[in-house]
Amino acid sequence: MAKVKKQPRPKAVTPKGFRDYFGAEVTERSHMLSQIAEVYHRYGFEALETSAVETVEALGKFLPDVDRPNEGVFAWQEDEKDWVALRYDLTAPLARVAAQYRNDLPSPYRRYAMGPVWRNEKPGPGRFRQFYQCDADTVGSPTVAADAEICAMLSDTLETVGIPRGDYIVRVNNRKVLNGVMEVAGVLDPNDPDAMETERGIVLRAIDKFDKFGEEGVRLLIGAGRMDESGDFTKGAGLSDEQADIVMGFMNARRESGAATAARLRELVGASKTGQDGVNELETIAELLDAQGYGGDRILIDPSVVRGLGYYTGPVFEAELTFEILDEKGRPRQFGSVSGGGRYDDLVKRFTGQEVPATGVSIGVDRLLAALRAKGRMSSVETGPVVVTVMDRDRMADYQAMVAELRNAGIRSEVYLGNPKNFGNQLKYADKRNSPIAIIEGGSEKENGVIQIKDLILGAQIAQNATLDEWKERPSQYEVPRGDLVAKVREILESQKQ
Amino acid sequence: MAKVKKQPRPKAVTPKGFRDYFGAEVTERSHMLSQIAEVYHRYGFEALETSAVETVEALGKFLPDVDRPNEGVFAWQEDEKDWVALRYDLTAPLARVAAQYRNDLPSPYRRYAMGPVWRNEKPGPGRFRQFYQCDADTVGSPTVAADAEICAMLSDTLETVGIPRGDYIVRVNNRKVLNGVMEVAGVLDPNDPDAMETERGIVLRAIDKFDKFGEEGVRLLIGAGRMDESGDFTKGAGLSDEQADIVMGFMNARRESGAATAARLRELVGASKTGQDGVNELETIAELLDAQGYGGDRILIDPSVVRGLGYYTGPVFEAELTFEILDEKGRPRQFGSVSGGGRYDDLVKRFTGQEVPATGVSIGVDRLLAALRAKGRMSSVETGPVVVTVMDRDRMADYQAMVAELRNAGIRSEVYLGNPKNFGNQLKYADKRNSPIAIIEGGSEKENGVIQIKDLILGAQIAQNATLDEWKERPSQYEVPRGDLVAKVREILESQKQ
Incomplete structure (x- = not known):
């Protein structure tokens, strides 16, 4: 049999100009988006989520800043026929929707939309080709009362x-x-x-x-x-x-x-x-x-x-x-600046020939998040789960029962699921996860019906500042009856908040 | 000057196989996603959001169901060089991330991800080329305790x-x-x-x-x-x-x-x-x-x-x-079925040569939503805002002040921002928005310091079932002092919930 030529391994890289978001970067943004959605909703705006893909015909050459170079879209051809592209903003899809569903939508149509958009630009430092937009627009209202409303809502x-x-x-x-x-x-x-x-x-x-x-x-x-x-x-x-x-x-x-x-x-x-x-x-x-x-x-x-x-x-x-x-x-x-907007009257004219007055605003969610982080009002570092360590791999069921109790009490927690042989690795893992607490139940604890609960935050503080003697007293570790698991964990979590 | 040839107008259509989501379709899904994220988070899983675009090299030919025809990705070439594509699932990006950040991520790495994926398939009825996935995976744990945990979490x-x-x-x-x-x-x-x-x-x-x-x-x-x-x-x-x-x-x-x-x-x-x-x-x-x-x-x-x-x-x-x-x-x-998953051990091997055990689950969010709707546990029809009608366009400030009061009380509301000339249009609008209440303040009301509050839900019920005499009594409309706006609206909204 002829030897198959070995293929080089694929490179594990994010495509140029794109990035990945981890942990709090994701949850904080999604929390902010839902806060914004709540305000928009209270103002009577309806959610709209269009597909990420639009026909190039519908998108048109509609980019807001015409004098920026290299500004383009990611586009490809369907079945060697029609061109489609990723949306570059949320306004062009709104224009398409306002024209397509004009007989069904209420008029005026207040809608909000949030989600990623894509720009085929040269990537640069801090300049990404996929980013979030968060828009609200009122379509079909000529009165400046609509503009005033948008300003109030933005505030x-x-x-x-x-x-x-x-x-x-x-x-x-x-x-x-x-x-x-x-x-x-x-x-x-x-x-x-x-x-x-x-x-x-x-x-x-x-x-x-x-x-x-x-x-x-x-x-x-x-x-x-x-x-x-x-x-x-x-x-x-x-x-x-x-x-x-x-x-x-x-x-x-x-x-x-x-x-x-x-x-x-x-x-x-x-x-x-x-x-x-x-x-x-x-x-x-x-x-x-x-x-x-x-x-x-x-x-x-x-x-x-x-x-x-x-x-x-x-x-x-x-x-x-x-x-x-x-x-x-x-x-x-x-x-x-974190947001901008205004009135534009040519929204659906390309599609229908009719001028429809519209006004709207776009919030730069990533910039807002950056601002809150710069002011220390958001951490972007998340507290990890309580980690139940594994002292005896045959008693996994015991450890799983502990996390089940903790989770049922609403406490974020997990059993260590790596190779439990080296206990140090388990504590290193807890450290990497930014865990607040580790639980330990070895053979002798099991026999005596107790568990060890380690306050990892306090422990780290002591390790940094304490003398050897103080450290030896291990005041950040507590032995409690197995039945007190949830109560003691809750108490420590509370104390860490202060 | 030569006459410029008139371009035909672009068609306002969603690309084939894609669709738009309106109102409750969006908010109910996003609510469900945040409920799911909360459970995943409680189990110690970390959020991960990768870019929608991956290099084709990193994606590989990795589709889970190899015997389905026409299954492909949306791909295009960058600068006549590298091919990139939209992700077709959330597992391939996880493989890339697990390889790319293997020295920084905790091991085991529990992560969840939710978002749209794209398939270049022949569209069909109920079969879309963009849909949501909602995954949780544990990477780097060989023990079936990880599988058991995923099952518990799914439940x-x-x-x-x-x-x-x-x-x-x-x-x-x-x-x-x-x-x-x-x-x-x-x-x-x-x-x-x-x-x-x-x-x-x-x-x-x-x-x-x-x-x-x-x-x-x-x-x-x-x-x-x-x-x-x-x-x-x-x-x-x-x-x-x-x-x-x-x-x-x-x-x-x-x-x-x-x-x-x-x-x-x-x-x-x-x-x-x-x-x-x-x-x-x-x-x-x-x-x-x-x-x-x-x-x-x-x-x-x-x-x-x-x-x-x-x-x-x-x-x-x-x-x-x-x-x-x-x-x-x-x-x-x-x-x-609404969800499936299991253990697979070749996640990052393509990239690193190393076998890394992994197990995970994917939830079909759209199917779950369909199930809840089929059982009548979710409406997909949303109650609209309270609509403050415009009886006198010069007193827009008065009407805006009313919605400001309502919104500050947390009540979804808006002023009618279309042409106020035809009052019937305003009520038709409220109907199209599925509004629960309309507020009316004409000149004589203003003079007397009162407003009219119309219970539109009750009104519709009466219109359907009542005799003409009953209807004439208009028991669904209340005159109250202007100062009672918020209190009365709240009372009616409460009564509508029953």
Whole structure:
């Protein structure tokens, strides 16, 4: 028989740009998702879970940020015919659903969706090709009451997942006000809305980069152009200083109170109808939120919110965490944005030809988790199970009976199921599991009807700080009657919580 | 300017073989998953969430049922180089993780995982290409105590999600006993284990089809062969009647008690060492479960469990719901299997060359949900939010304040955000949302400081059963002071629960 050529072994690796999540990383996220779902649900939103796969035709080229390079989808061909792809966000599937089921869904349709999305981007540090999104949208409602509701819900959600009031702010802006300002600056003609589109595109992208380049950089980009450190030149929009002043005035229009900000914006948009509509909308939103008790300490009219202005058509919102954390180099920095959203009116138009107004928000769950961990409000290290050690492998039934008792009492526990020969390995295992307690029942204990209960947390503390004599007294280990198993374990677990 | 050719509109359709889940379909499943996770966690299992995408190299050709046609994965090529694919189950990613992190993970490693998997199969009625799996496995433990634990956990899980004791049974069998029986029947030679592999393959596939073809069909398949209704002939394993008797004896070996079944199996495996090991393992499992209080009313040694025997290497288990439901044609039938699992020892061998013993279980969450719905223990229809109607669009702030009060009291509610002009549409909307209550505050109510609260559930009942006079009295609508909003709504919601 010819010798079969040996195949090399497959490599056990996560594909590039993807990652695995273990233990508390999974449970903490899933806990947060259910907290968020509860708030969304209380606001009347319905759950929707679409399939991960969509036809490429339905997805379209619909990516929110068109100027990011390498942005694509994971796609493949079905039976050498139709192309399908993994969803890149939760909005495109909503558009498809809103069109497909338009005769059956209630209108307005409030829905929330949470789950992974996939981006075929170049992976980088901290940049993954699969991540969670958590969206809520109201489809079919033109009133800004829908936008105000989303802002209120976002505020409630942040507090529900553990960001206290004062540690976050929801900022609201309006694309229409910017359009009004563009009219005043002379780069948008309401009678010929297509003219100067290139210039407006440059202005939009420039103010989107405010965080990155600052006021000076944005002024260059909307003016004569900007040369970066490497000498590369980015063409500007060619606005005069006067025009630039008007645009920059918009971004700096925030005043002490919402009313004062609105007044300043009203000045800036002058006679522009669109601009005035935009300011009115912001005022209505402020008024509606006020009626529900959401003051400026939670939700704020703020024209400096520019992210997403290019994509959205009306109100735009962003939630920012205002506390500082330490970055990789130990320097304090603001945590920044964890959520954004706004109004967009072309949701289902691609499918049906009809314009359907929609507004929604997306929460960056992984960033929120990172924030809570950075503030020490979440551990990401989980307490392990109580471990019942195996002293005599023929008495496995005894040990199983112990964990059954513990589990029936709601206590997380397990029997050591590795090779029990080396007792040290059992304690090492308990340590690796971050176990709070180990139970020991050897032959002599069995004879005397007792068990040993080892407080592993206290034990570790003593091992670190105690003298040899103190350690020898082993005050972290208790001998109790077998019948006291559950009671004593519970007592120790309680004491460890303090 | 040349006219741009009009593109046809994209079709808004779910890709073939995929589906969307709405409202309670989503929330009930997610509730069930968290109930299951809680049991798994209590048993000491750790959560693991791998990425949906794996390298094709890591996935391998590892599908559990090799004789199913059209079974494949969704795969695509990265940068014209490496192939990646969507995971087809949760076991292959576990194998990859167990190999990749083998120096960091505790051993034994107990992990659970839940999430969608994808199969590139021909879609059919009720057969989807994306579905949920919900697995728990113990990697690195050779002892059948690990298998017994999985059976106990499965039993606890079923009761936790709402299947009462008596409505399910966990059946346990052992591949080694079958191998022993094969030795006795003369189709397996322990000294030349590769001989007669073809025959054994046919026997395995035949007994896997016991449910479908019955005893008679299986006898033909392990004997001379079987002709189906269409005249197609399936070649048999060629066993003599005597040999076939021995194999069939295995499947019919179940006796009144576990001990009697074990005794019968011991007869059947005769001098086979493997067979005796298998019987011993089953006895140990029964003993361990007994010690934990799991009797034959919950977990049963049952040699008729043949599903998966081809795939697994030791103990095999299956959970079956024993109650009857009505099928599509209204005929009663047993609901059947909702979970299966067993021991397999080649989990990471492909990657590392080392044999690592593993045992695990997979729960069919969607089937469990279907069972609970069929028994009327779950509705899949959700009560909608309280709807605050809009009588005066200029007083939106008033209506928003009402829902804010209701939501702060934990009551699911919303303002109607469609066009409020036609009041009938608002009530139709509430009906479509399955709303329990509508709130009405028109101009005269506002003046008098009152609101109207409409019990929509009671209203619908009255509309169905009442005479016109009764209906006119409108006893399902209440006028209360504005300040009593929350209290009255709560009272009505309580009354609706009864």
